[in-house]
Amino acid sequence: MIRIDAAQLRSLVHSVFRKVGCREHEAERIAHYLVEANLVGHDSHGVIRVPQYVDWAERDRVRLNQELSVVMRTDALAVVDGNFGFGQVIGEQAVDLGVDMARRHGVAAVALRNSGHLGRIGDWPIRAAREGLASVHFVNTSGLGVLVAPTGGIDRRLSANPIAAGMPVPGRSPLILDISTSAIAEGKLKVARNRGEHVPENCIVDSEGRPTTDPHAFYATPPGALLPFGGHKGYGLSVMTEMFAGALTGNGCTDPEHATRLLNGMFSIYVDPARLPPEPDWKQDVERFIRFVKSSRRIPECAEILMPGDVEERTRERRLDDGIELDDLTWKSIVDTAEHLGLALPSIGA
Numbered sequence: 001m002i003r004i005d006a007a008q009l010r011s012l013v014h015s016v017f018r019k020v021g022c023r024e025h026e027a028e029r030i031a032h033y034l035v036e037a038n039l040v041g042h043d044s045h046g047v048i049r050v051p052q053y054v055d056w057a058e059r060d061r062v063r064l065n066q067e068l069s070v071v072m073r074t075d076a077l078a079v080v081d082g083n084f085g086f087g088q089v090i091g092e093q094a095v096d097l098g099v100d101m102a103r104r105h106g107v108a109a110v111a112l113r114n115s116g117h118l119g120r121i122g123d124w125p126i127r128a129a130r131e132g133l134a135s136v137h138f139v140n141t142s143g144l145g146v147l148v149a150p151t152g153g154i155d156r157r158l159s160a161n162p163i164a165a166g167m168p169v170p171g172r173s174p175l176i177l178d179i180s181t182s183a184i185a186e187g188k189l190k191v192a193r194n195r196g197e198h199v200p201e202n203c204i205v206d207s208e209g210r211p212t213t214d215p216h217a218f219y220a221t222p223p224g225a226l227l228p229f230g231g232h233k234g235y236g237l238s239v240m241t242e243m244f245a246g247a248l249t250g251n252g253c254t255d256p257e258h259a260t261r262l263l264n265g266m267f268s269i270y271v272d273p274a275r276l277p278p279e280p281d282w283k284q285d286v287e288r289f290i291r292f293v294k295s296s297r298r299i300p301e302c303a304e305i306l307m308p309g310d311v312e313e314r315t316r317e318r319r320l321d322d323g324i325e326l327d328d329l330t331w332k333s334i335v336d337t338a339e340h341l342g343l344a345l346p347s348i349g350a
């Protein structure tokens with residue numbers, strides 16, 4: 001295990017993506033979002049992705065230095081294309097468009113297709129909430145990324161299909177829900193495999209549909225599958241996520257025939273609460289509701305009732321102070337990738 005300061009890690013990742021050929025802004029954004037995922041505790045979507053992203057770039061599975069293009073636009077609805085570019089840049093541009101449209105019209109929907117991996121989806125409602133907007137985001141993966149078995153099934157038929165939502169709350173950090181509709185995000189299986197750990201029960205099955213906690217069973221040949229969270233409810237949410245993020249965006253519902261690229265589609269809805277009638281005051285109601293929820297009696301194992309987003313915010317504060325821990329395998333794979341690109345270790349700075 002190594003422990004590394006967030007700024008140093010950002011600088012290393014930035015150097016890697018400059019070397020790959022990303023422009024300054026793109027390399028900076030990729031480094032920012034990957035390290036941010038580690039800071040908030042979602043290591044599965046952090047710098048563990050560096051070797052994979054470099055591999056995708058080298059194999060044209062993601063295209064460097066792309067911009068969002070608008071396919072069609074009305075006042076409140078836009079269909080936009082990520083042109084197979086890095087999701088860290090494309091996602092930001094899609095959110096900024098949605099924020100601008102919602103500010104003008106009170107509500108906006110942005111349907112994004114053909115984006116590279118959008119990383120930790122919670123970053124997008126956070127970006128909107130910083131601008132005072134509530135938002136919800138449905139994300140699917142067309143092509144590479146068929147991982148999840150339907151309820152009662154054995155074979156992979158769905159992607160992990162995350163859903164994220166955010167609500168700005170005056171005087172405190174926003175409420176941010178950010179969940180995969182699979183019982184466990186695939187990246188967390190990778191982290192567990194790299195650490196030699198097992199995953200909790202009811203998250204994966206082996207190639208014959210037998211329950212297992214061994215992440216290797218998922219990556220075996222023939223492969224296992226992830227399960228949806230919460231049985232038929234998570235499965236149902238995942239199917240509807242395919243409808244919004246896959247069918248309505250034009251990204252395409254999960255389809256192994258498109259397995260040349262990992263393409264995220266994202267259907268986002270933005271609401272500007274400032275455009276709502278002043279009475280009743282939604283801000284007061286949210287504050288009251290949070291107090292009410294947190295006042296529940298607790299089971300002995302629970303030190304405090306948390307709201308969605310609190311865990312990440314607290315982890316971020318801690319890791320900013322203490323540094324980010326990376327397992328040896330993850331660290332070695334990043335160093336190997338840097339060396340493969342010809343970055344001398346002293347210039348890595350860690």
Ligand SMILES: NC(=O)c1ccc[n+]([C@@H]2O[C@H](COP(=O)([O-])OP(=O)(O)OC[C@H]3O[C@@H](n4cnc5c(N)ncnc54)[C@H](O)[C@@H]3O)[C@@H](O)[C@H]2O)c1
Nearest residue numbers: 118119120121160162176177178179180185306307308309
């Ligand atoms: N880009 C992609 O294609 C893709 C696909 C799948 C997942 N992901 C990302 O993977 C990440 C991990 O997803 P996950 O399903 O493993 O997340 P998770 O199971 O860790 O759940 C995280 C959510 O639950 C909330 N939470 C956790 N503990 C809580 C508590 N005690 N009280 C209240 N709220 C609590 C968190 O604040 C957060 O909103 C997410 O960031 C997701 O966006 C991305």
